[in-house]
Amino acid sequence: MRMIISPAKKMNTDTDILDYRKLPGWLAETEQLLQQLQGMSYDELKSLWKCNDAIAQLNEERIRHMQLTERLTPAIYSYEGIQYQYMAPGVFSKQELDYLEQHLRILSGFYGLLRPFDGVVPYRLEMQAKLAGPGFRSLYEFWGRRLADALFSETNCIVNLASKEYSKCITPYLEESTRFVTCVFGQLIGDKVVEKGTLVKMARGEMVRYMTEHQVASLEEIKHFDRMEFKYNKTLSDEHTYVFIQ
Template sequence: MNIIISPAKKMNVREDELDPANLPCFLSKAETLKEYIRSLSLEQARTLWACNEAIAGLNYERFQTMDLTGRLSPALLSYEGIQYQYMAPGVFETRHWDYVQKHLRILSGFYGILRPLDGIVPYRLEMQAKVKLPPERAGQEEITSLYGYWGDLLYRELVREDKVVVNLASKEYSKAIEPFLTPDITYLTCVFGVLETDKEGRPKVKVKATEAKMARGEMVRFMAEHQVESPEELKGFDGLGYCYHGELSGETEYVFLKGKL
């Protein structure tokens, strides 16, 4: 069973806490993206990143001096977003690290797909960024998205050894996997929300982005602590006041609600 999660925009160097175990499997393709971003002007890069001047300046400088094999931090410690704060890998025990290294995969617009102990450097490149890359093969059109750049590579790497995928990623990143799913793959999305009513008074599940990120981090921690090996075991998750609701769930979607129905 593999678990997929999204990266976070905010990153840092954490090279003194834990040594990386490997380099990312698609390092050469990350090198191509690095050179592409280096070729942009600061204003072009800022447009690509859709961020303010301070963030653009920081990341532009990062790319100008970037070495993808030096000053590396384990991927799971490098990201500092809400999901990672609630996962709290900084206090993982050895058995937790063993579990996530085996089961957890981070989808990345820059690196493609990462194992928790892959050594990486801080970068900024969201999967939905609009790029303009030359064709990789004769007869191919210009590449204008990272979805096109990565194609089915991430999916094939993800299901190479395991046919069960638990999706804890945002739609931006799960879109890099879902178009390639085949019938032999068990693909289960976890939804974290609250029950509300629409204008007609019908119940509906409302997902709030920040709370969902918190819950995804808690779910990864729950899986690592309980050494979860099957989707059925996910139903026991009760972090942050969430509870599994079978009547709203199905074969491809597990719904967890917070609060009373």
């Protein structure tokens, strides 16, 4: 079983917390993307990132001086988004961190597929960013089915806790032999399940934490998730989607 999650836009460098274990598995591809970004002007980068000047200046500076094998932070500690805050990996035990390393995978537009303790540097490159280069018109086209194939080589059971932007790297290549279950966290308003962005990110982080603390080994165990007042709803769920209602 593997959980897949999205990265976060906000990142940090912390070389003191814990050492990274390995370099990312797609570093040659990352270097190719870095060279593409380094060849762009400030205005082109700002347009690509769709951000304000402060964020654009910070990330342009990062790109101009980026070294992919120096001052690395384990990915799980580098990302600072809401999902990662609620996951709270900083207080996991060694056993829990080992479970996380085995079972969690982070999808990244820049790095491809990351293990939690792969060493990364801060970057800004969303999967849906309109980056084109030699032989590719988008990051989806750049990565193709490589990330899905790598994931399928590890497991035939995937718990999807990623946004649609990132799970789209996997879903077009699903095989009949692969069980792919998306977790939905929402509120029942009338007869519709309504998902609220921030709440969903919080719940995804809590689900990773729950699975890690309980060393979850089967899909059936996920249904017992009860944090943030969420409860599994059997009626609204099916074999491909587990719906949790608050």
